[in-house]
Amino acid sequence: MFFFTLLFISPPHIVSRTILDHQAFTQPATKIAIKNHNIQSFINAGIGTKMLGIAQFKRYLTRFGYIPMYNNTFTDEFDDKFEVGLIRYQQRLGLQVTGKLDSNTVSQMMIPRCGVSDTTTHNNHHHITKHFMYFPGKPRWSRPMPRTLTYAFSPVNMIHSLSMLEIREAFQRAFFKWASVIPVSFVEAEDYGFAEIKIGFYIGDHGDGEPFDGVLGVLAHSFSPESGRLHLDAAETWAVDFGVTKSEMAVDLESVATHEIGHILGLSHSSVKEAVMYPSLRPRDKRANLNIDDIKGVQSLYGSNPKFRSGWLLESDLSANQGVQFGVKPLSLVASFIFFSFAHTLCACLS
Ligand SMILES: [Zn+2]
Ligand SMILES: [Zn+2]
Secondary structure: OHHHHHHHHOOHHHHOOOEOOOOOOOOOOOOOOEOHHHHHHHOOOOOOOEOOOHHHHHHHHHHOOOOOOOOOOOOOEOOHHHHHHHHHHHHHOOOOOOOOOOHHHHHHHHOOEOOOOOOOEEOOOOOOOOOOEEOOOOOOOOOOOOEEEEEEEOOOOOOOOOOHHHHHHHHHHHHHHHHOOOOEEEEEOOOHHHOOEEEEEEOOOOOOOOOOOOOOOEOEEEOOOOOOEEEEEOOOEEEOOOOOOOOOOEEEHHHHHHHHHHHHHOEOOOOOOOOOOOOEOOOOOOOOOOOHHHHHHHHHHHOOOOOOOHHHHHHHHHHHHHOOOOOOOOOOHHHHHHHHOOOOOHHHHHO
16 A cells, blocks of 8 residues: 555656656665566666666665665665675565565565664574564663653654644553553653653754654654653654544554654564564554563563563463464574674664
């Protein structure tokens, strides 16, 4: 549906091209511009192939941490560095690892996502059903548990397409999900300046080195502990009820808020597609309930909420091992080790 939408809303001068001519203008590194019927056109590209459009995939993989550096010069040649990055991406996103720009991989890159880089420190448990990850150095809010974190909304950087009450309630639901599984509670503070978690909606370049990119592409980003900055792209059509917000580009605020709070607490991206911490979210999709992978991840940082039913976790764990109830897909151990060594991340840069 999303790809048809892209086709439908694109201006005529763009639709007329088979592949966007990236020489005419530079696409944000966070967006892949390909028409739906051309998704398969890169399938035969391999090392040594030159093909118009490869450069945008290089920019994308560099932006999200899969290729260390191209010195900002991106050619249309499929080189070995690009292949390595592509394989890492496929492993990290739980895709079939082909080392090719196959249609599944290209389609995945076109889904809107979180702006936080996928470079991480993998958890130290090499148990096959654990896919949650941390930021390098495993930062977390360090004062003794149980503890309360305060949050507040920017008095200036907000959106007006939703009411303040709707935004506040979406975030309350999102915070509650995490608070119900760890000994951390969240309260809204009146004073934005003193709140530990600062939430705001921003357009484009907003001074933290991670500019937003307009409609879709990157939806939001936030920073590892104990920064507390949670930023959403004000250009999105944010929704709390898809029955009311009919736009095909609508993005579920509660799902994104829950994901970003995971980063605020210290979790990085998971390769489990059902996890809240999986990096992408299609328009009009909702993925706001914590998956067992999210719960294990955050509890490994903060311990369990005494009120949390550990029996449920045990049952879920068994189900996850069987790969049935929670649909957990095993990730190769190779991926676990590859990403352990990745060091350059958003949090590392800015903290
Ligand atoms: Zn994220
Ligand atoms: Zn920001």
